[in-house]
């Protein structure tokens with residue numbers, strides 16, 4: 001097989017025209033091309049008057065030695081790389097009747113589900129514990145809350161429940177993470193096996209969309225269970241049980257067991273405690289609780305697990321008419337059915353030293369209520385697979401530093417200072433919205449000029465609208481001065497950045513664009529550091545993983561991290577040496 005890259009074809013091509021383009025590009029007769037598979041398709045919009053597709057293709061060619069010699073000099077043609085994922089081992093002795101405690105995975109988000117799936121595929125029959133409900137019940141709770149039909153449920157919402165934080169999302173599956181062992185490919189193939197559109201295997205910037213994600217999540221559950229894994233819902237972990245380890249002799253950096261890894265830890269996991277009082281024996285616990293498990297972070301700190309504060313970002317969500325973004329990106333090609341709704345990614349470095357960037361951009365989507373605690377208000381975004389809602393939205397967020405968080409914590413170096421910071425500004429936003437889960441909302445023109453809106457004044461039917469736009473946040477919005485739910489430096493940075501973004505997207509800072517707040521859950525406020533064998537640096541048997549631990553920043557990177565951690569658990573159980581090197585960091589914020 002050969003890999004042909006950067007083959008450019010017009011947007012409106014048929015499958016046969018693509019084939020003809022390959023033959024023409026390589027100077028081959030039709031019979032020489034035996035097979036062809038699309039590896040990647042991206043949009044080349046560098047020249048907006050001639051937007052085209054750029055393909056990478058795997059080709060099965062039948063050609064003689066002379067033609068092969070000629071093709072060997074083609075810089076865009078290479079032997080196809082092997083993209084097969086290979087398991088690190090299998091567990092013949094871990095089947096039913098095995099007396100060892102099964103590996104426990106906490107959290108049914110993409111990280112936990114992929115950790116559990118891989119453990120199940122390797123024969124380890126994992127037990128997965130999820131505090132929220134199965135995706136069908138969770139969807140009813142979440143959409144019911146958005147529509148004002150159900151009360152807010154702190155255990156069943158956008159953050160908590162089967163599928164994790166990204167279930168009601170655009171389902172973007174991008175990652176810049178280096179992937180030499182094809183973990184990313186494995187994630188995508190499993191998602192397709194569970195019902196995702198196969199085009200995610202080759203699109204440059206694939207996405208799944210909210211309703212399809214729910215189907216895919218159910219498919220993942222079925223695959224884990226069919227392989228002997230078990231999933232328990234409404235099973236909130238409230239404690240980990242540990243036993244003390246011998247401290248290393250003084251001057252000794254700690255012994256190293258090649259099969260288990262570092263012996264730097266001072267305690268070892270022996271069990272987990274659930275909210276109903278049950279204690280489950282455990283040797284290996286994958287901790288994949290996501291960035292919003294604030295009670296779990298506090299529990300870990302109380303149990304002496306190494307945990308530290310980590311910077312993240314804060315900002316507002318902005319909405320524009322989607323056609324404005326399409327025109328800026330696609331020019332005369334805007335609206336072309338093969339291009340779909342356009343995206344953007346923006347960064348501005350401000351005069352006050354802060355950076356402002358667009359976060360989790362959702363083309364043709366909705367702004368959603370994303371709090372996980374009562375009395376707090378958080379925005380985020382989602383899209384359906386079709387991305388055909390009227391508005392484009394994205395977070396416009398400002399990067400924080402640890403020194404911004406410290407004043408909110410209990411004393412110096414409080415690992416939970418970031419959590420306290422988030423709670424402070426989320427509570428302000430809740431109050432600004434009238435304490436009824438409506439979001440505070442402001443026109444960009446008013447935000448930029450610092451015009452005092454009339455706080456607490458809902459527009460008609462409690463919805464903020466401008467001549468061009470209606471806010472899409474479903475519980476409704478209330479006009480307010482958004483400055484009040486942001487630190488001063490963040491408001492100043494956003495004020496500077498919005499006009500600067502005009503250079504990339506004309507109209508971006510138009511007066512009628514709408515802002516809602518506050519966006520605080522861009523990534524985890526903590527890091528739970530891990531050593532080379534991916535266990536906590538001081539708690540043996542605990543595998544901090546995914547976004548909550550600071551090792552992922554999106555659905556794909558969380559899935560990849562779940563696979564890496566499953567491999568580490570498998571190697572430990574099989575007493576196979578861990579490959580040395582990195583701690584597997586795969587952070588890649590969307």
Ligand SMILES: Cc1cc2nc3c(=O)[nH]c(=O)nc-3n(C[C@H](O)[C@H](O)[C@H](O)COP(=O)(O)OP(=O)(O)OC[C@H]3O[C@@H](n4cnc5c(N)ncnc54)[C@H](O)[C@@H]3O)c2cc1C
Pocket residue numbers: 106107108109110111112129130131132158159160161162163164165166167168169170171172173174235236237238288289290291292293296360368370380381382545546547548552553554555556558590
């Ligand atoms: C609205 C929204 C839109 C998003 N859009 C995208 C997108 O388009 N593309 C993208 O790549 N990323 C997106 N993200 C981010 C993405 O969802 C996360 O990066 C990803 O889900 C992290 O995966 P995770 O498995 O590490 O954690 P999570 O998905 O957060 O999963 C953690 C799970 O652990 C459970 N849990 C927590 N504490 C406990 C406990 N004590 N006991 C038992 N269970 C517990 C939670 O209920 C949850 O199900 C979005 C996030 C949100 C909120």
